[in-house]
Amino acid sequence: MKNYLIITFFLLYSLHSLAYEDGIRIAWDYNQQVFHNAGVYARIKKLRNGDLALVYSYGVDVYIKKTTVGSSIWSDPVLVSSDSLSFYNYTNAELIELDNGTLIYTWNARPKTARTQPYKIMIKFSNDAGRTWHSEQDVYTAGNISEDGCWEPVFLQLPSGEIQLYFANEHNVESRYQNITMLRSFNNGQTWQTPETVAYRHGFRDGMPVPVYLQDDKGIVFAIEDNGINGPFKPVIIHTDINDNWKSGTITGTSSKRWHALRSDYQLASEIYAGAPYLIQLDTKETILSIQSAEGRQNTHTHTNSIMQVYIGDEEAKNFSRKSTPFPNIPSAGNALWNALCQTSDSTIAAISSLSRLAEKNGVWSVTGKIIKPMESCKIEANKEKWNEKDNVFIGSESQASLRVKSMWDNDNLYFYFDVKDKILTIADETAALWDTDGVEVYLDMRNTNSDAIVSGQYKLLVNIAEKTLFNRSSGSDWVNWNPQVRYTITKNQTGYTIEISIPWNETGGKPSAPFGVHFKLNNNDGNMESIVHENLSGGHPDSSNTWLKCSLVEM
Numbered sequence: 001m002k003n004y005l006i007i008t009f010f011l012l013y014s015l016h017s018l019a020y021e022d023g024i025r026i027a028w029d030y031n032q033q034v035f036h037n038a039g040v041y042a043r044i045k046k047l048r049n050g051d052l053a054l055v056y057s058y059g060v061d062v063y064i065k066k067t068t069v070g071s072s073i074w075s076d077p078v079l080v081s082s083d084s085l086s087f088y089n090y091t092n093a094e095l096i097e098l099d100n101g102t103l104i105y106t107w108n109a110r111p112k113t114a115r116t117q118p119y120k121i122m123i124k125f126s127n128d129a130g131r132t133w134h135s136e137q138d139v140y141t142a143g144n145i146s147e148d149g150c151w152e153p154v155f156l157q158l159p160s161g162e163i164q165l166y167f168a169n170e171h172n173v174e175s176r177y178q179n180i181t182m183l184r185s186f187n188n189g190q191t192w193q194t195p196e197t198v199a200y201r202h203g204f205r206d207g208m209p210v211p212v213y214l215q216d217d218k219g220i221v222f223a224i225e226d227n228g229i230n231g232p233f234k235p236v237i238i239h240t241d242i243n244d245n246w247k248s249g250t251i252t253g254t255s256s257k258r259w260h261a262l263r264s265d266y267q268l269a270s271e272i273y274a275g276a277p278y279l280i281q282l283d284t285k286e287t288i289l290s291i292q293s294a295e296g297r298q299n300t301h302t303h304t305n306s307i308m309q310v311y312i313g314d315e316e317a318k319n320f321s322r323k324s325t326p327f328p329n330i331p332s333a334g335n336a337l338w339n340a341l342c343q344t345s346d347s348t349i350a351a352i353s354s355l356s357r358l359a360e361k362n363g364v365w366s367v368t369g370k371i372i373k374p375m376e377s378c379k380i381e382a383n384k385e386k387w388n389e390k391d392n393v394f395i396g397s398e399s400q401a402s403l404r405v406k407s408m409w410d411n412d413n414l415y416f417y418f419d420v421k422d423k424i425l426t427i428a429d430e431t432a433a434l435w436d437t438d439g440v441e442v443y444l445d446m447r448n449t450n451s452d453a454i455v456s457g458q459y460k461l462l463v464n465i466a467e468k469t470l471f472n473r474s475s476g477s478d479w480v481n482w483n484p485q486v487r488y489t490i491t492k493n494q495t496g497y498t499i500e501i502s503i504p505w506n507e508t509g510g511k512p513s514a515p516f517g518v519h520f521k522l523n524n525n526d527g528n529m530e531s532i533v534h535e536n537l538s539g540g541h542p543d544s545s546n547t548w549l550k551c552s553l554v555e556m
Contacts, residue, residue, distance in 0.1 A: 021322050022550050024286055025372045025539040026310060026349060028326045028397035032368035035361045036074065039063070040354045042364040044342040045095045052344060053130060054352070055080075055093040055105065056364050062090045062107045064130045080105050080133050081124055087117045096155035098163070103130055104189050106153040106165065111144060118142055119149035121167055123189060139183060139192050142171035150181070156211040156220070158245075163189055166198070166209040166222060178205040180224060180238070182246065198246045199238045201253030204228030209238075210279045212287065214317065217242050221317040223261060223277035223289060228253055231270035232301055235261035235277040235291050237317045261289055262311060263319040268293070272300050274309075278340045282349075282371075285315040290326075290339045290351065298332045307336040308353050310369070312539075322539035326351035326367045328398050333357055336365075347371050370394045372538060375518060375551040377407035377414065387417050389556075393520060393549070399533045400424070401496070401524035403440060409553055411511070414503045416442055422496035426525040427466045428532075435523045436532050439464025440499055445517030445545040446508045452544045453477060459508055460542070463488050463499050464523065484508075517548035 036042070042056035050069040055062070063077040083090060092108035103126040111117035121140040124133045142150040151168040158164070162184055169181040179200035184193040199206050204227050211222035219241050225233035239257045240246050251257050260267060261277070268274050273294040281287050292306040299305050307330050311320035327336045334357040342350045349369040356362045378389050387406055396402025401422040408415045418440045428436040435441070444459040458474040459482065467490055473482040484507035489500045505511040520537045540547045 021539055021547055022374060023322075024284075024312060025322045025537075025549070026288070026312065026324045026369040027372050027394040027538040028324060028328075028351070028367050028369045029394070029402065030329075030367075030397050030399060031402065033327070034072075034366050036065075036364040036366065037077070038363040040364070041092050041338045042352045042354065042366075043094055043340040044344075044350045044352050044366065045097065046342055046344055047097050047129070048101070049129075051129075052342070052350070053095060053103075054364075054366075055095045057089075057091040057093045057107060060086055060088060060090055062093045062105065064095070064105065066130060078130060078133075081107070081122070081136060083109070087111060087113075088120075090122075092152050094154045096157060096163075098157060098188055099161060100188060102127055102188060104155065104163075105133065106139075106155060108151055108153060108167075109138075110149070114145050116144065118144045119146075119151075119171075121150055121153045121165070123165075125189065139165065140167065140181070140195065142169065146170075147176055148172075151178075152208045154210055156213060158213055158220075161188075162186055164211065165192070166211055168205075168207040168209065169195075169197075173200075174203075176205070177203060178207055179250075180206050180209045180222070196246060197250045198240075199224065199251040199258070201226060201228040201258075204253065207233070208276050210277060212279050212281050212317065213242075214287075215281060215285050215315065218316055220245065221279070221287075223279040223317075225275035225277060225291075226258075229260065230267070232273040233275035234268060235274060235289060235320075237261050237279075239317070259318065261313070261317070261320050263321045266311065266321050266323065268295055273302050273306060275303060275306075276338055279317065280341045280343060281315075281317075282343050283346065287313040287315065287317045287320070288341055288343075288349065289313060289317075289320050290341050292335075292337050292339060303335070303337060305333060305335050308339040308351060310341070310351065324369070324538045325397065326369065327353060327355065327365065330355065331358070344368070372549070374515075375405075375407060375549050376554045377409050377551055379553070379555045380408050380410045380415075381556060386415075391419070393537065395520060395522045395535050395537055396421075397538070398535045399524045399526065399531070401438070401522060401526075401533075403520065403522040405520055407518075407551065409511075412504060414505065414508075414511075416501045416503075418499040418501075420496040420498065420522070422524065424526045425465060425492065425497065426527055427464075428525055434462055434464055434468050434470050435534060436525055436529070437464040437466050437468065437523070438497070438525055439466075439468075439523050441521040441523065441542075442501065443517075443519035443521075443542055443545075443548065444503075444508060445548060446512050448512075448514065448516060450517070450546045452546050454479065454543050455545075457509075458545060461486060461501060461503070462523075463490070463501060465490060465492065465497055511553070515550045515552040517545045518551040519545070519548040
């Protein structure tokens with residue numbers, strides 16, 4: 001019986017670890033990257049009327065500007081507060097819209113010269129959607145040196161109406177250590193209760209909290225950077241039950257209410273820095289986490305050259321995976337820091353970051369991410385237009401070229417339709433590899449091998465605009481030549497090109513009875529070898545079918 005249980009556990013674990021990345025992923029749109037202005041620590045918030053508000057700091061000032069639904073035009077910035085005496089830099093801007101419609105803006109006042117002024121958390125109110133601001137308050141005052149300072153405020157409002165204001169705090173903490181402090185207000189921010197320490201790992205620096213009230217009353221969580229769990233800062237989640245609401249005391253470093261944010265197979269090596277987390281929850285309950293990560297960067301142990309990375313977690317803020325990169329083209333000496341996220345529609349997310357060490361336009365940038373759901377291939381119906389279904393799959397974060405994919409099927413064939421927007425169509429030199437010419441690739445795992453390496457039973461097909469093809473199937477751990485009776489059509493147009501591919505079921509072992517894995521790649525050449533991009537579907541790796549997208553055959 002013992003051996004049976006061990007085998008059963010191993011099989012269940014293997015199935016879990018090799019299952020397709022079922023669920024959403026995020027594909028960022030290079031063509032929707034926007035430079036806003038100089039500044040730092042920016043956040044985007046969606047207001048109840050659908051408008052987007054952008055808050056940020058610049059020197060001694062903090063600002064807000066807005067855009068209306070569906071518009072790409074932002075209003076002129078409104079000055080929220082300024083230190084007219086220039087004692088402080090105002091930074092770490094954050095915003096909340098209360099249930100009663102009031103906006104509260106918070107920021108961190110950091111003295112320019114040590115031992116002259118205290119560090120502070122400040123707030124200000126607006127009752128006219130951010131046009132004017134009033135009733136500035138100092139809600140927390142710390143010491144006058146950084147080792148006794150306070151940092152990074154952020155709000156949360158509970159369904160009860162209670163407002164919580166979280167921040168990182170070194171005030172009255174042992175030298176160079178830091179906790180997470182929280183203030184409560186029960187009168188819409190007019191007054192605040194006694195500070196509470198909600199998280200502290202003794203001898204380390206819990207920092208940069210971002211709270212979320214989880215849907216379905218699953219509790220309150222906040223993401224922090226924790227340098228006591230595995231080397232330099234790593235993202236960690238802190239949790240309390242809604243009925244507890246931090247009443248049972250500080251979450252320590254050994255508490256079961258503190259856990260690694262990233263799923264075990266995505267966790268970073270101990271020497272890699274991964275700090276400054278930001279956490280949101282989508283309407284569909286998935287949690288989304290961003291960090292500034294030094295993984296693969298010029299300096300791996302510090303934030304100096306870190307860039308923004310985004311992960312997708314479950315409805316309990318656990319098991320974050322399916323990494324994506326909102327700003328993938330940051331030079332090795334550059335960075336993308338102090339990032340934030342906001343859901344902007346049912347199908348889009350905004351990422352915002354402070355980009356610096358660029359050749360030009362250093363400051364606040366945003367980019368739109370498209371939410372990609374598992375793929376559905378629709379059965380072709382008689383007397384109906386073949387490609388009338390809405391596409392869902394998108395690739396286009398790394399260059400001006402972008403790809404949308406549709407799929408359909410009948411009893412004989414599986415069909416894919418690739419619509420590529422590409423301003424510069426390029427056919428590479430005859431001596432170049434076929435994937436260096438503009439084109440697409442599709443990968444198929446018809447028998448659910450769900451492997452973290454190449455194994456038998458997988459297929460890949462490349463078609464480029466020079467009407468050259470490369471078809472392979474897997475044999476053991478290798479890709480080998482494959483000569484199927486595949487048909488394809490290439491059509492160039494004013495915005496790029498389309499490719500339609502028809503794959504007979506009998507070439508891939510017959511129509512599958514269960515969902516299968518698909519992966520896509522866009523090959524783009526903008527005219528020289530340095531500009532060639534081979535971009536994979538977000539979160540996927542071509543040689544690891546367990547990272548591919550699930551595809552189901554559906555009858556409409």
